[in-house]
Amino acid sequence: MTCLFRSVEMVKVRLFIDRSAARATLEGIGEHGLLQLEDLNQNKSEFQRSFSSGIRQCLEMQRKLRALEVDVRECFPSRSFNNNDSVSREELNSITLDELDRHLSNLEETVQEMNMHWKSLNSHRQQLLEHHYVLVLGSHLFRPGYLSLMSEESSHVNGNASSMNVKLKPNYTPVDMETTFLRLIAGVISLPALPLFQRLVFRIARGNCLCRFSEIEEVFYDEEKKENVRSSVFVIFCPGKELGLKIQKLCEAFGAHLYHLPDDEITRRSLLAQVSNRLQDIETVVGTTHSQRLQTLSEIGAKLALWSEKVLREKAIFHCMNMLNYDTSRNIYIAEGWTPKDELEQLESLLHEGCRLSRAQVSSVLEHHVSDNVPPTYFRTNKFTVVFQNIVESYGVASYRELNPACFTIITFPFLFAVMFGDVGHGLLMCLFALYLILFEKKLGRKTLNEILQFCYDGRYIILLMGIFSLYTGLIYNEFFGVAMNLFGSRWKFNSSSNFACGIDNCVDSSQSLPPRNIYPIGFDPIWSQASNGLTFFNSYKMKLSIVLGVFQMVMGIFLSYLNARYFQRSLDIYHVFLPQMIFMNAIFGYLVIIIFVKWSINWNSTSCQSNPSCSPPDLKQILIGMFMNPGYLPLDMQLFRGQKIVQILLLVCAIVSVPWMLLPKPLILRKRYKRLENSQPFVSREFRHSDHEMNGNSNTGHSSESEEEAAESKVKSSSSIEKEEFDFGEIFVHQMIHTIEFVLGAVSNTASYLRLWALSLAHSELSEVFLEKVLYGAMALNNSFAVFLGFLVWFGLTIGVLCLMESLSAFLHALRLHWVEFQNKFYNLQGDGRKFVPFSFKSIK
Structure with missing residues (x-):
C-alpha cells in the first residue's frame, strides 16, 4: 500500500556495457523489466541506426510466421499454438536468428509448394467427380424411347443466381457441335446460379431447347471462395450450331464446367470406367498428400510459439540497441535510463550475469546519473489493484511522487456505485458473476474473449467489490429485487382510528401517530415501501445522504492537496491555496452537512417540541439561501441550535474573505x-x-533541507x-x-453534481418496482401457470438486461465522473505533466 500511496522512488542510471555483452545484458533486463531506456540517438532516423537491418530481418520473419500460422490454423482450427508462457530462455538461445531465418524461408517455400500441389489435386479430383456425376446422372436420358419423348416437351425455368469460374481441362472438352443436328451440352453449375441460368437459356433459345437438371448430393469445397458449394448437373439439347455456341458462351459466363457426355451407350460406359479408375487413383494420392501435409503443418505448429517468441525478443533487443550510444574508442555501449531505487542491486546483478553468459573480457559498470528531467511515475500493482490504477490513470498519469488516489478509489468507487445500485438481489447476482470470473480466471485468461467479456474479466475484482457494497446498501435500503424484506418484523402498525401508522410499542393514543421507541435494527423499516409518503421519505433521506457523501469526498480531496504541498514543501500552496479552499468549502457546504446531522438528531415528536409552536423541522435549503441573501435575519422556525445566527454570520465572513485570500x-x-x-x-x-x-510534483528528491x-x-x-x-x-x-474562479464556482456545481447519487438510486428502485408489479405480479393475477411462467421469464430478462446490465453501466459511468471531476481535480494531476514508467520488458511486448 506504501508503493500505491506514492510512486516508487526512481533514479537515473548510466550503463557502460561491453560490446560482446550488450545483447545478453539487454535480454536479462527484458526478462525482469527493471529499466526504462532513454533514446540517446534522437538525432538519427530509424534507417540511419546501426541495427535497422536486424529489425527489417525480424519484420520479414514475422511475415513468414504469420503466413505459416494461417496455414496451420486452417488445418487445425481448434488447437492453440501461441502458448509463449511455456517457452524457456534455454530453448530460445538454442537457435540463432540467422539459422531460424533460413529455416523459415525453406519452410515457406515447402508449404507454398504443398499448397499449390494440394489445390491442384483437389481441383483435378473435383473435375473428375463432376464428370462422374454427369455421366451417371445423364445416362438415364438415353434410355430407349426417351429422345422421341424429349422432342414433344418444352423446358420451364425459374429461381435465384450466383456465379463460379470456368475451368476447362484439355481432357474434359464439351460435346462436338458438328456431328449431329441435335446438339448436346452437359456440365455442372453451382446451385444458387441455377434459376437465373434456366431463365437465360430459355430466352436465348426462345423455348427451342430441352433442359434437364439433377442436383448433386455431395458438397464441393471452393478453394478460391473458401466455402462449401452445392452443384447441379445440367444437360441441354438444342438444335443447330449457332444456338449451341450461344449456350456454351452462357455456360462460360456463369462459370459452369462443361464435360463430354456421349450419346452412345458403349462409349459412355467406357468413359465412365476410365473416369472411375482415374478417380480412385487420385483419391489415393489426395489421401497420402493430405496425411503428409497434416504432419508437416503439425510439426510447424508445435514450434510456432518458440519461433514467434524468439523473433519478437530479437526485434525488441534490436530496438533497444538502436537507443544506445556506441563509443568506438573504448568499444562499449552506453545506455541511460530510469530504474526503481530499490532495484539497483538486482540491475547490477543482471549486468554481471550478462557479462558471464557472453564471456566478456570487460565488466559492465553502473553509475548514478544526475538529471534535471522529471522521473517517470511507477506504481507497483497486482491483479487486484491494477484495475483501480487504470481507472485513475484514464484521467491522467500522476506526477512523480504525487499522491495516488487509487488507494482511496478502491473503497470509494464501489461504495458510490452501490449507493446508486443498492439492492440485495442485484448485488448478489453481480457477486456471483464476479466470483465465477475469479474462480476460473486462469482458464478464461488463456481464451480469446470478445470485447464485452474481456472488459468484465479485466474488472472482475472491482465487480466483486461493487456487488458486495451493493449488498450492504441494499440491506440499508431494505430492497431485494424491489421487494421490501421484513427480516426483523416491522416496528409500525396501522389502525382504524387514524390514517397514519404508529409504533407498535408507542401506540397508546393512535391518533398521535407516534414513532416506535425501538426502531428497526438494520436499514429502513419495510412498512415504508407500503406507505403513501414512502417515496417522499426516501427522497429526503437519499438527497441529504448524497450531499453528505459529496462534501466528505471533496473535503478529503482538498486535504490530500495539503499532503502533496507538505511533501514537496510548497508553503505558498499550504497557506494560500489549501487553507482558503478548506475554509470556503466548510464555511458553506460543511455547515450544510452539520445542520443535516443536527436536524436528524432532534426528536421532533418529543413533548417539549410538540408544546412549542415554532418547533418544526426547518427547510435546510431556505437556511442556506437566507444565510447569503439575508445574513442578519433568522426566523424562529429556522433555528436549529443556540447562536445559529452568529455562527452563520461568521461563516459567511470567512467564506467571503477566503476568496481574495486565494486570489491575491x-x-x-x-x-x-x-x-x-x-x-x-x-x-x-x-x-x-x-x-x-503551480501545484505539481516535479521534485526528484521529495523533501529538501533548504x-x-x-x-x-x-x-x-x-x-x-x-x-x-x-x-x-x-x-x-x-x-x-x-483557478480561484474555477474553485468557487466548482464548489457549488460539484456539490450539486453529487445529487446524481440520489437520482440514480431513485431510478433503480422505481424501475425494480415497476418491473415487479407490472410484469410478474400482473402475470400472477391471471391465475394461469403458463402466464406466470412467461411473466417470470420476461421479468427475469428485464432484471438482467435493464437493471443488472444497463443500470450497472450507468451507475459505473456516474461513479467514474464523480471521481474524475469532483474528487481528483482537487489535488491530482493539476498540470498533466506526469509520464508513466514503461520499462523494457518482454512481457509488455507480447
Whole structure:
C-alpha cells in the first residue's frame, strides 16, 4: 500500500556495457523489466541506426510466421499454438536468428509448394467427380424411347443466381457441335446460379431447347471462395450450331464446367470406367498428400510459439540497441535510463550475469546519473489493484511522487456505485458473476474473449467489490429485487382510528401517530415501501445522504492537496491555496452537512417540541439561501441550535474573505521574491516562474533541507543554460484568478453534481418496482401457470438486461465522473505533466 500511496522512488542510471555483452545484458533486463531506456540517438532516423537491418530481418520473419500460422490454423482450427508462457530462455538461445531465418524461408517455400500441389489435386479430383456425376446422372436420358419423348416437351425455368469460374481441362472438352443436328451440352453449375441460368437459356433459345437438371448430393469445397458449394448437373439439347455456341458462351459466363457426355451407350460406359479408375487413383494420392501435409503443418505448429517468441525478443533487443550510444574508442555501449531505487542491486546483478553468459573480457559498470528531467511515475500493482490504477490513470498519469488516489478509489468507487445500485438481489447476482470470473480466471485468461467479456474479466475484482457494497446498501435500503424484506418484523402498525401508522410499542393514543421507541435494527423499516409518503421519505433521506457523501469526498480531496504541498514543501500552496479552499468549502457546504446531522438528531415528536409552536423541522435549503441573501435575519422556525445566527454570520465572513485570500497573496509573494532576486540577475527563468506557482510534483528528491526561498535562489543562479525570459506578473495573476474562479464556482456545481447519487438510486428502485408489479405480479393475477411462467421469464430478462446490465453501466459511468471531476481535480494531476514508467520488458511486448 506504501508503493500505491506514492510512486516508487526512481533514479537515473548510466550503463557502460561491453560490446560482446550488450545483447545478453539487454535480454536479462527484458526478462525482469527493471529499466526504462532513454533514446540517446534522437538525432538519427530509424534507417540511419546501426541495427535497422536486424529489425527489417525480424519484420520479414514475422511475415513468414504469420503466413505459416494461417496455414496451420486452417488445418487445425481448434488447437492453440501461441502458448509463449511455456517457452524457456534455454530453448530460445538454442537457435540463432540467422539459422531460424533460413529455416523459415525453406519452410515457406515447402508449404507454398504443398499448397499449390494440394489445390491442384483437389481441383483435378473435383473435375473428375463432376464428370462422374454427369455421366451417371445423364445416362438415364438415353434410355430407349426417351429422345422421341424429349422432342414433344418444352423446358420451364425459374429461381435465384450466383456465379463460379470456368475451368476447362484439355481432357474434359464439351460435346462436338458438328456431328449431329441435335446438339448436346452437359456440365455442372453451382446451385444458387441455377434459376437465373434456366431463365437465360430459355430466352436465348426462345423455348427451342430441352433442359434437364439433377442436383448433386455431395458438397464441393471452393478453394478460391473458401466455402462449401452445392452443384447441379445440367444437360441441354438444342438444335443447330449457332444456338449451341450461344449456350456454351452462357455456360462460360456463369462459370459452369462443361464435360463430354456421349450419346452412345458403349462409349459412355467406357468413359465412365476410365473416369472411375482415374478417380480412385487420385483419391489415393489426395489421401497420402493430405496425411503428409497434416504432419508437416503439425510439426510447424508445435514450434510456432518458440519461433514467434524468439523473433519478437530479437526485434525488441534490436530496438533497444538502436537507443544506445556506441563509443568506438573504448568499444562499449552506453545506455541511460530510469530504474526503481530499490532495484539497483538486482540491475547490477543482471549486468554481471550478462557479462558471464557472453564471456566478456570487460565488466559492465553502473553509475548514478544526475538529471534535471522529471522521473517517470511507477506504481507497483497486482491483479487486484491494477484495475483501480487504470481507472485513475484514464484521467491522467500522476506526477512523480504525487499522491495516488487509487488507494482511496478502491473503497470509494464501489461504495458510490452501490449507493446508486443498492439492492440485495442485484448485488448478489453481480457477486456471483464476479466470483465465477475469479474462480476460473486462469482458464478464461488463456481464451480469446470478445470485447464485452474481456472488459468484465479485466474488472472482475472491482465487480466483486461493487456487488458486495451493493449488498450492504441494499440491506440499508431494505430492497431485494424491489421487494421490501421484513427480516426483523416491522416496528409500525396501522389502525382504524387514524390514517397514519404508529409504533407498535408507542401506540397508546393512535391518533398521535407516534414513532416506535425501538426502531428497526438494520436499514429502513419495510412498512415504508407500503406507505403513501414512502417515496417522499426516501427522497429526503437519499438527497441529504448524497450531499453528505459529496462534501466528505471533496473535503478529503482538498486535504490530500495539503499532503502533496507538505511533501514537496510548497508553503505558498499550504497557506494560500489549501487553507482558503478548506475554509470556503466548510464555511458553506460543511455547515450544510452539520445542520443535516443536527436536524436528524432532534426528536421532533418529543413533548417539549410538540408544546412549542415554532418547533418544526426547518427547510435546510431556505437556511442556506437566507444565510447569503439575508445574513442578519433568522426566523424562529429556522433555528436549529443556540447562536445559529452568529455562527452563520461568521461563516459567511470567512467564506467571503477566503476568496481574495486565494486570489491575491500567492502572485504578490512570487512578485516580491522576483524583485528581491532581480538585483542579482535581471532575468528570471521560466523554471523559477513556475516553481512555486503551480501545484505539481516535479521534485526528484521529495523533501529538501533548504527553505523554499533558498531553493528558488539556487534555481535562478543555476539556470544559465535555460532559456530566460522576463517575469510576467500579469500572466501569473490571470492564472491564479482562473483557478480561484474555477474553485468557487466548482464548489457549488460539484456539490450539486453529487445529487446524481440520489437520482440514480431513485431510478433503480422505481424501475425494480415497476418491473415487479407490472410484469410478474400482473402475470400472477391471471391465475394461469403458463402466464406466470412467461411473466417470470420476461421479468427475469428485464432484471438482467435493464437493471443488472444497463443500470450497472450507468451507475459505473456516474461513479467514474464523480471521481474524475469532483474528487481528483482537487489535488491530482493539476498540470498533466506526469509520464508513466514503461520499462523494457518482454512481457509488455507480447
